[in-house]
Amino acid sequence: MKNFYIIIGGVAVIGVVVVAFALRGGGSAASVPVDLGDIGNQELVDLAQGMVYGDSDAPVTIMEFGNYQCGGCAQFASMVKPQVDLAYIETGQAKFVFHDFPMPSLPHSFLAARAVRCAGDQGRYFDYHDSVFRTQRQWSRPDSPVGHFNDLAEELGLDTGAFGDCLNSDRHADVVTANATLGQMLGVNSTPSIFVHHGSGRAMQLGGFQFIDIQQAVEAGPGN
Amino acid sequence: MTEQSAGSGARLPKNRMLVAVLSLGGVFLAFYLVAYNMGWTPPIPCGSGSCAAVQSSSYAWVGPVPVSVIGLAGYLALLVLAIAGLQERLAASRAVSFLLFGGALAGVLFSAYLTYLEAAVINAWCRYCVASAILITVVFAATIPEVKRMRKGSIR
Numbered sequence: 001m002k003n004f005y006i007i008i009g010g011v012a013v014i015g016v017v018v019v020a021f022a023l024r025g026g027g028s029a030a031s032v033p034v035d036l037g038d039i040g041n042q043e044l045v046d047l048a049q050g051m052v053y054g055d056s057d058a059p060v061t062i063m064e065f066g067n068y069q070c071g072g073c074a075q076f077a078s079m080v081k082p083q084v085d086l087a088y089i090e091t092g093q094a095k096f097v098f099h100d101f102p103m104p105s106l107p108h109s110f111l112a113a114r115a116v117r118c119a120g121d122q123g124r125y126f127d128y129h130d131s132v133f134r135t136q137r138q139w140s141r142p143d144s145p146v147g148h149f150n151d152l153a154e155e156l157g158l159d160t161g162a163f164g165d166c167l168n169s170d171r172h173a174d175v176v177t178a179n180a181t182l183g184q185m186l187g188v189n190s191t192p193s194i195f196v197h198h199g200s201g202r203a204m205q206l207g208g209f210q211f212i213d214i215q216q217a218v219e220a221g222p223g224n
Numbered sequence: 225m226t227e228q229s230a231g232s233g234a235r236l237p238k239n240r241m242l243v244a245v246l247s248l249g250g251v252f253l254a255f256y257l258v259a260y261n262m263g264w265t266p267p268i269p270c271g272s273g274s275c276a277a278v279q280s281s282s283y284a285w286v287g288p289v290p291v292s293v294i295g296l297a298g299y300l301a302l303l304v305l306a307i308a309g310l311q312e313r314l315a316a317s318r319a320v321s322f323l324l325f326g327g328a329l330a331g332v333l334f335s336a337y338l339t340y341l342e343a344a345v346i347n348a349w350c351r352y353c354v355a356s357a358i359l360i361t362v363v364f365a366a367t368i369p370e371v372k373r374m375r376k377g378s379i380r
Binding site for chain 1: 236241244245248249251252255256259260261262285310
C-alpha cells in the first residue's frame with residue numbers, strides 16, 4: 001500500500017503542475033466598460049477610432065456601430081457587408097468603418113470587441129471580426145467565451161501567446177468604451193446602426209441596415 | 225494475481241490501485257476541459273484536430289452542464305470508490321465491486337457515444353476527448369476482475 005500511495009501522490013503532483021501550467025495567464029480578461037475619467041469630447045473622438053476597411057482616402061464613409069453578440073449585426077456581416085464590399089469598397093468609392101457598440105444586455109459583447117481588437121494588433125482585425133460573427137452562436141452561451149476566442153486566434157494562425165496576453169488584460173478596454181460612448185453621443189440606441197458620410201457635413205444615420213438603404217444613401221450624394 | 229498487503233494478511237485488489245491511478249489522471253484531464261468550458265484557460269493547444277469545433281458544439285453540453293463536468297464527476301467517483309475499495313474492510317465488498325464495474329461501464333458507454341458524435345456528427349476530433357475515451361476504456365478493462373468479486377464477495 002505504501003508504494004501505491006507514493007505512486008498516486010506522484011500522479012497528483014504531476015497533474016497539479018501540468019494543469020497549473022495549462023491554466024497560466026487565463027481568467028483576468030476585462031469584460032466590462034472602464035471608467036474613462038474626465039475626458040473631453042475631442043479626446044473621446046480621438047480615442048474612439050473605428051477600424052477602417054478599404055481605401056482610407058475613399059470619398060464616402062460607411063460607418064457601422066455594431067455589437068458582436070447581436071443577431072442583426074451577424075446578419076449584416078454575413079449578408080449585407082459582402083454586397084457593400086463588392087459595390088463600394090472594392091471600387092474605391094467608399095470605405096467601411098466599424099465602431100464597437102457593446103451593450104450590457106449582451107454580456108460577452110464587450111469582451112468580443114476587445115478580442116477582435118487584439119487580433120487587430122496582429123493585422124487581422126477584419127478576418128477575426130468575420131470569424132467572431134460567423135461563430136456567434138457558438139460563443140454566445142452563458143459561460144465565458146475566452147476559450148473560444150483563443151481558439152479562433154489559433155485557427156487564424158495568430159500568435160496565440162500574444163493574443164492570449166492581450167485578451168487576458170484590459171488592453172483596448174478604453175478604446176471599446178470610448179467607441180460605445182461616442183455611439184451614444186451620436187444617438188445610437190440599437191445595432192447595427194449605419195451612418196453614411198460624404199466627406200462634408202453631418203453623417204446621415206440610416207433607418208435600416210439592408211443593402212438598399214446603404215445604396216440609396218451613397219447614391220444620393222452629399223447634402224441629401 | 226497475488227494481492228497480499230504487507231503485515232495485514234488481507235488481500236488488496238491491485239486492479240483497484242490501477243483504477244485509482246488512472247482515474248486520478250482522468251480527474252486532471254476532465255478538470256482541464258472544465259476550465260476550458262469556463263473560460264479559465266488560454267487556447268487549448270489542439271495541433272491536429274479541432275478542439276474548438278468539438279468543445280463549442282451543442283453536444284459539448286447536456287442542458288446547462290458541460291460534458292466535461294460529467295466526466296470530472298465520473299472520474300472522481302471512480303477514484304473515491306477505488307481508494308475505498310483498497311481499505312481492508314471493503315476489499316471483499318460486492319457493493320464496491322458492483323459500483324466500480326457499473327460506473328466504469330457507464331463511463332465507457334457514454335464515452336463511446338461521444339466518440340461516435342465526434343466521428344459521425346460533428347466531424348471533428350478533440351485530442352483530449354480521445355485521450356479520455358482511451359483512459360476510461362483502460363479503466364473499464366481494469367474493473368473486469370470486479371465481476372468475479374461480485375460473485376464471491378460479501379454483501380457489505
